[in-house]
Amino acid sequence: MAPSMEIFVFAFLLFSLSLLLRIRPHLSGKLGGADCWFYLIYVRELKRAKRFPPKFSHFILDSEEQWYPPGFPMLLSLLPDPLLKKWHWIISPIIDCFHELMVFFFTLWITGSLYVSAVAGLFYAIVPTLYTENRNLNSRALSSLLFSLNMLCLFLYMENPSWTLCIPVLISGFLVLMTHKMATQVLGFTYVFLAVYLGEWCVLLLLLSTIGLTFFLSGGFYVKVLRAHFDILAFWRRHLDNLRAHQVLDSPQYRDPNRKADNFYAPGFRGARKNLIHLFAHNPLILIVPAIIRADYSFFSGWILSILALTLLTTFFRPMLFLGEGFKYIKYLIFPQSFFLGMYVVTTQGGFWGRSSVIFLGLLSLGVMLYSHIYTQRESVGKVAAMDDSLLTVLQALKELPKESVLCLPTPLAEVVAYETGKRVLWGAHGYGFKKLEGFFPVLEKPLENFFREYKIDYFLLDEEFAPVSTFRFSNDILEEILSIGKYVLYGVKEKSM
Numbered sequence: 001m002a003p004s005m006e007i008f009v010f011a012f013l014l015f016s017l018s019l020l021l022r023i024r025p026h027l028s029g030k031l032g033g034a035d036c037w038f039y040l041i042y043v044r045e046l047k048r049a050k051r052f053p054p055k056f057s058h059f060i061l062d063s064e065e066q067w068y069p070p071g072f073p074m075l076l077s078l079l080p081d082p083l084l085k086k087w088h089w090i091i092s093p094i095i096d097c098f099h100e101l102m103v104f105f106f107t108l109w110i111t112g113s114l115y116v117s118a119v120a121g122l123f124y125a126i127v128p129t130l131y132t133e134n135r136n137l138n139s140r141a142l143s144s145l146l147f148s149l150n151m152l153c154l155f156l157y158m159e160n161p162s163w164t165l166c167i168p169v170l171i172s173g174f175l176v177l178m179t180h181k182m183a184t185q186v187l188g189f190t191y192v193f194l195a196v197y198l199g200e201w202c203v204l205l206l207l208l209s210t211i212g213l214t215f216f217l218s219g220g221f222y223v224k225v226l227r228a229h230f231d232i233l234a235f236w237r238r239h240l241d242n243l244r245a246h247q248v249l250d251s252p253q254y255r256d257p258n259r260k261a262d263n264f265y266a267p268g269f270r271g272a273r274k275n276l277i278h279l280f281a282h283n284p285l286i287l288i289v290p291a292i293i294r295a296d297y298s299f300f301s302g303w304i305l306s307i308l309a310l311t312l313l314t315t316f317f318r319p320m321l322f323l324g325e326g327f328k329y330i331k332y333l334i335f336p337q338s339f340f341l342g343m344y345v346v347t348t349q350g351g352f353w354g355r356s357s358v359i360f361l362g363l364l365s366l367g368v369m370l371y372s373h374i375y376t377q378r379e380s381v382g383k384v385a386a387m388d389d390s391l392l393t394v395l396q397a398l399k400e401l402p403k404e405s406v407l408c409l410p411t412p413l414a415e416v417v418a419y420e421t422g423k424r425v426l427w428g429a430h431g432y433g434f435k436k437l438e439g440f441f442p443v444l445e446k447p448l449e450n451f452f453r454e455y456k457i458d459y460f461l462l463d464e465e466f467a468p469v470s471t472f473r474f475s476n477d478i479l480e481e482i483l484s485i486g487k488y489v490l491y492g493v494k495e496k497s498m
Contacts, residue, residue: 006114007108010104010114010117010118011101011121014101014122014125015097015100017125018096018097018100018125019097021125021126021131022093022096022097022130022134022135023089023090025135034411034412034415034416035136035138035139036136036415037418037419038419038430039072039073039137040085040088040419041056041058041419042054042056042068042073042076043076043077043084046074047081052070053065053066053070053221053224054066057424058419058423058424059418059424059425059427059428060405060425061427061429061440062427062428062429062430062433063432063433065431066430066431067224067228067432068225068430069180069181069184069225070178071139071175071179072139072143072180075142088137089137091137092135092140092141093141095134095141095145096130096134096141099144099335100121100124100125101121102148102335103120103338103339104118104121104124106339107121107338107339111342116343118342120339120343121338123337123338123342127283127334127337127338128281128283128284129282129334130331133331140180140182140331142179142180143176143179143182143183144183144331144332144334146172146175146176146183147186149172150169150172150173150176150187151190151335153165153168153172154203154206155299155300158200166206169206169210170206170209170210170213173206173207173210173213173214174210174213174214174217177210177211177214177222178218182328185310185323185324186307186310186332187207187210189309189310190306190307190332191203191204191207192207193305194303197298198299224432227432228431228432231433233322233323234434235435235437235438240265240322242443243264243442245261245263245442245443246443246467247409247410247441247443247444248409248444248467248471248472249467250443252445253445253447253448254444254467254471254472254473265321272316275316275326276315278327279311279315282330283330283337285337285341286311286330289308289333289341290308293305297340300336303333303336304340308333310329311329311333313326387416388486390485390487390488391416391486393483393485394461394483395416397482397490398423398459399422401458401492404458405423405424405426406423406425406458406461407425407448407451407452407459407461408426408460409460409461409462410463410466411427411429413463414427415427426440426455429441447472447475448474449472457493458493459482459490459493460490460492460493461489461490462488463488464487478493478494479491479492479493
């Protein structure tokens, strides 16, 4: 074992490198992301009302009582308001960096080698998917850390079964279930897979015990969380073919016949090739990792294989696609992947600079390049929610207007409008009530002016890069321009259109 000071120096350097890589885009300008504004509203209302679950009416297409897994916003509520408002963008990257330290120290504990641990930490630091998934305030980093913690607790329990070691498994599992829906799906699938893979059926008993404990400790609130969970899964099962569709240009009302639709799940070979490239871009080593798993670490091999199986099933097996985009599951295997890669690269024949190591270091460089491509070519959701000067000006003007209801396109704008102005927005997709979205999202199934009338919309905020106002072919003069700055135009909806 290396001296404690040397361990501390390596841990500090890894943490610093990872944090710098994760916040690099923020240093050149503020990034957005729809999730962060919802969490900030949640925490603000939780503190204001001092009751759980919080109720707020900002989102017209949401149930007022929030049934979203409360673990992450409850954690955020412990932070002072000024710190949360100014530094919310750095919270998820910091959590992810602590996850990296967990990889580092666990590998050090298992192998006793500082160099194996440092390489494992380095592999964790540069996986592309960890940048894209944690680029703004959201619960993904925390759920991933808690899932890895639960897996480590399960590993220790299976090495030495006892009631004492059973308790951390159950408590950490409870935290996973109360923090993130996708992590809940991963936990359930992984436990079942490990029970079969290892022939240890007690794992299933632990899973059932974790679910039972969650119902008990939540005071029954987890029933509502599950109901909301099934609600969103049913919604995307009905609308799977419109996943990531353009809300306007792919809609039956405003479809552009000259535009080629770019649905996430394209049919045939073209779609399969696209999704495979997408998986590789988020984790360049995903197809190589099975070759380096070790029989003497069967638990971690099973962990990796279970997530790989779930990733591939939710990418290519249509009956399971509604469980979420496959690439989003990749982050849950990065812990054991980094652990195995650290051991493989350092202990492979020829030493650290052996031939195989050079290949892996080349793949590392490829990973960094792919990360740069993915992260700088952000999807539209990240762009439209970014707080640039134009959007800040529009939000300030909107906040001072007397009326309340706003329709925003694209819809991620609704999140920041609700947070910054306190007005009601035609949006939802948080807790329960996904049926309310149908007809409006994921694509517009009625003329936009119908929504103006149905929901008595007062203002219309449009990003003209998303869809020019001429696209909507309004039947009469129903809009009055209030402000136009940059790509944003704010309209008042005239009462005669109601």
